[in-house]
Amino acid sequence: MAENENTNSERSVPDPVLNRIPLYLRIAEDLQGRGVETVSSRKLAQALGLTDGQVRADLVFFGAFGRPGVGYQTQHLVTELRRVVGIDRAQPVVLIGFGSIGRALTMYEGFEKRAFEIVAVFDRDPEKIGRPAGKCVVKDVSTLPEEVARLGVSMAILAVPAEAAQRLADQLADAGVTGLMNFAPAALKLPDHVAVMNVDLMLTLERLSLRMKVANRLKR
Amino acid sequence: MAENENTNSERSVPDPVLNRIPLYLRIAEDLQGRGVETVSSRKLAQALGLTDGQVRADLVFFGAFGRPGVGYQTQHLVTELRRVVGIDRAQPVVLIGFGSIGRALTMYEGFEKRAFEIVAVFDRDPEKIGRPAGKCVVKDVSTLPEEVARLGVSMAILAVPAEAAQRLADQLADAGVTGLMNFAPAALKLPDHVAVMNVDLMLTLERLSLRMKVANRLKR
DNA sequence: CGATGTGAATCGTTTCACAGCC
DNA sequence: GGCTGTGAAACGATTCACATCG
Numbered sequence: 001m002a003e004n005e006n007t008n009s010e011r012s013v014p015d016p017v018l019n020r021i022p023l024y025l026r027i028a029e030d031l032q033g034r035g036v037e038t039v040s041s042r043k044l045a046q047a048l049g050l051t052d053g054q055v056r057a058d059l060v061f062f063g064a065f066g067r068p069g070v071g072y073q074t075q076h077l078v079t080e081l082r083r084v085v086g087i088d089r090a091q092p093v094v095l096i097g098f099g100s101i102g103r104a105l106t107m108y109e110g111f112e113k114r115a116f117e118i119v120a121v122f123d124r125d126p127e128k129i130g131r132p133a134g135k136c137v138v139k140d141v142s143t144l145p146e147e148v149a150r151l152g153v154s155m156a157i158l159a160v161p162a163e164a165a166q167r168l169a170d171q172l173a174d175a176g177v178t179g180l181m182n183f184a185p186a187a188l189k190l191p192d193h194v195a196v197m198n199v200d201l202m203l204t205l206e207r208l209s210l211r212m213k214v215a216n217r218l219k220r
Numbered sequence: 221m222a223e224n225e226n227t228n229s230e231r232s233v234p235d236p237v238l239n240r241i242p243l244y245l246r247i248a249e250d251l252q253g254r255g256v257e258t259v260s261s262r263k264l265a266q267a268l269g270l271t272d273g274q275v276r277a278d279l280v281f282f283g284a285f286g287r288p289g290v291g292y293q294t295q296h297l298v299t300e301l302r303r304v305v306g307i308d309r310a311q312p313v314v315l316i317g318f319g320s321i322g323r324a325l326t327m328y329e330g331f332e333k334r335a336f337e338i339v340a341v342f343d344r345d346p347e348k349i350g351r352p353a354g355k356c357v358v359k360d361v362s363t364l365p366e367e368v369a370r371l372g373v374s375m376a377i378l379a380v381p382a383e384a385a386q387r388l389a390d391q392l393a394d395a396g397v398t399g400l401m402n403f404a405p406a407a408l409k410l411p412d413h414v415a416v417m418n419v420d421l422m423l424t425l426e427r428l429s430l431r432m433k434v435a436n437r438l439k440r
Numbered sequence: 441c442g443a444t445g446t447g448a449a450t451c452g453t454t455t456c457a458c459a460g461c462c
Numbered sequence: 463g464g465c466t467g468t469g470a471a472a473c474g475a476t477t478c479a480c481a482t483c484g
Contacts, residue, residue, distance in 0.1 A: 013434055014475065022426035026405075040443065048407070053477055056444060068444040069484040086429040093425075104324035110405070110422045154432065155425075179432040181425060185246075185330070187268070195431040197424050202330045204417050205313075205375075205401060206242035209306040211415040212374065212399040214233055234453065260465065273455060276466060288466040289462030442484090450477065461466080 017058045023048055024059065025081040032074040040071040087115035094148055094177075096168055097159035098123040098131070098138050101183050105157060106134035116155075120147055124164070144168070148175035155179040162186040237278045243268055244279065245301040252294040260291040307335035314368055314397075316388055317379035318343040318351070318358050321403050325377060326354035336375075340367055344384070364388070368395035375399040382406040 027047045031039055041052040041059075048055075059066065062084045066072045082088040093111075095102055095118050102121070105111075111118060121133040122141040131138050139147065148156070156177045158165055165184035172180060179195045182188055185203065188196055247267045251259055261272040261279075268275075279285065279292075282304045286292045302308040313331075315322055315338050325331075326338060341353040342361040351358050359367065368376070376397045378385055385404035392400060399415045402408055405423065408416055 016475070018430055018434065019427055021430055022423050025426070026423070042443085051477065052443090053479095054475095057446085057476080060445060064445065066444050067484065068482065069442050071443065084430065084433070085426050086433040087426060091429060100324040100327040104320040105421075107320040108421065114422045114425070116422075116425055155428070178435075179428045181428055193435065195428055195435070197428040197431075199419065199421070199424055201325075201328065201419070202334045202336075203242050203246070204419055205334070205336055206245070206305050206307060207239055208375070208399045208401055208415055208417040209311060210238055210241055210304065211417075213304070213306040214238065215398070215413060215415055236453070262465085271455065272465090273457095274453090277454080277468085280467065284467065286466050287462070288460070289464055291465065444481105444483080446479100446481085448478085448480105451475085453472105453474080455472070456470085457468100458470105459466105459468085462464085 013061050017061055020048070020050075020058055021062070021081060022085055024055070025078065025085060028072075028074050028077040028081060032078050036074055038071045038073050039077070041066070044072075082115075089115065091116050091155055092119040092151065092153045093117065093155045093157060094120045094122070094144075094151070094153050095133075095157045095159065096122045096141065096144065096172075097161075097183075098125075098128045098133055099159060099161075102157075102159040103133070105159065106136070118157075119151055119153060122147075124160075141168070145171050145175045148172065148177060153177065155181075157181045157183070159183040233281050237281055240268070240270075240278055241282070241301060242305055244275070245298065245305060248292075248294050248297040248301060252298050256294055258291045258293050259297070261286070264292075302335075309335065311336050311375055312339040312371065312373045313337065313375045313377060314340045314342065314364075314371070314373050314392075315353075315377045315379065316342045316361065316364065316392075317381075317403075318345075318348045318353055319379060319381075322377075322379040323353070325379065326356070338377075339371055339373060342367075344380075361388070365391050365395045368392065368397060373397065375401075377401045377403070379403040 024044060027044055041055040045052045045055045065076055065080050093116050095105060098121055106118060106121060118134055118136060121136045121138050122144050123129060123138050124141045128138050129140050154177055156172045158168060158180060160168060162184045165182065165186040166188060169180060169188045169190055173190050173194050178193060181197050181199060183199050185200050190196060244264060247264055261275040265272045265275045285296055285300050313336050315325060318341055326341060331338060338354055338356060341356045341358050342364050343349060343358050344361045348358050349360050374397055376392045378388060378400060380388060382404045385406040386408060389400060389408045389410055393410050393414050398413060402416055402418050405420050410416060
């Protein structure tokens with residue numbers, strides 16, 4: 001068995017920290033790509049608009065990989081954070097919904113640059129089934145449960161209309177998916193062991209609009 | 221120190237509250253559409269997985285529109301929150317970048333259902349310029365500043381490669397844009413009076429992956 | 441010296457309890 | 463009785479200061 005080296009799981013990690021870890025990884029990767037060998041918490045903080053103390057406190061949640069007097073070795077930081085985030089090896093992902101958003105995702109180059117790979121695409125529309133979608137061919141969504149189980153995928157992207165989202169999310173959870181990126185404007189109800197990240201474009205626009213209004217108020 | 225007689229305007233609203241307000245609006249709209257006339261803070265809270273006290277506290281930031289013993293009138297709540305969010309009337313938006321994401325956005329029906337309207341689309345690629353994009357025609361991005369100024373738009377969606385994002389963001393800010401939804405994986409530096417919402421798909425996937433690994437989800 | 445890791449203090453948000461209104 | 467609005471308490475996250483190590 002591949003040992004799960006401890007990973008401090010005793011303590012629950014605050015949500016804001018979970019959101020920042022991938023940001024640190026991105027900076028570290030950028031520095032590594034530019035040949036920078038070490039980086040201080042202060043540098044990391046400046047790049048992200050945070051304080052150096054916060055950076056150190058965040059990183060310590062996942063183990064102390066810095067050296068006093070020196071800083072963090074970018075190579076080491078990248079390796080460790082990739083492992084922490086779970087992208088130290090390729091992650092297979094299934095995509096459900098080949099509408100405008102789904103299509104854009106299959107064309108998006110970012111996936112391969114990072115460690116994610118879309119291994120199957122599903123849609124309900126007979127018109128779309130059989131069409132090429134990136135490296136895949138669109139499959140009938142009715143085969144979703146068996147395909148997901150067969151592929152052993154644990155991550156899914158849901159890009160379907162709101163009405164269909166809950167039912168498909170349930171199917172995915174039943175088939176063993178434990179992580180879901182949801183583009184549908186729906187508040188999915190799922191078991192606690194399934195992680196969900198909602199990407200709701202209209203909601204985001206409204207939040208932006210609200211911030212613009214609030215800022216205007218403060219300005220007066 | 222002079223007194224501020226403006227009660228709400230000077231008070232800064234916590235970020236988490238700003239994120240939740242559009243959620244309340246969505247629930248209220250749904251209830252209104254189903255003919256429900258009043259709703260309690262408890263009902264709103266249950267629909268979103270919050271506490272009733274939190275809902276009340278949040279809404280009070282923007283004025284007290286509830287009635288003790290009764291609750292909130294959905295009609296009133298919708299009207300007020302639409303105004304608060306700034307979608308009580310149509311909001312013109314410009315879209316920069318007609319790649320896979322930009323194209324998906326022009327096809328997305330959600331915009332018109334909500335109060336946003338894409339009034340101009342820009343790209344750099346001569347191949348794409350002149351092509352239809354929703355109700356618009358793709359314009360040369362070199363005309364961006366004058367077009368934005370002419371249209372008087374204050375909201376923009378940036379769906380271009382990371383390398384081009386900062387320069388275009390600067391142009392947009394100079395042209396009077398005060399709200400920006402950014403799809404590029406770049407940490408934009410902009411004046412404080414410009415609100416930015418980042419939608420970074422790879423970052424979101426990494427945050428999802430990290431949450432799947434941590435699975436520290438203790439009970440509610 | 442420079443920079444980390446850490447516990448203590450500070451800050452802000454959420455929760456609670458209750459007074460007041462319907 | 464039901465429900466809001468509100469100040470106070472509780473909680474959690476961020477900042478700070480410092481001991482420690484390279």
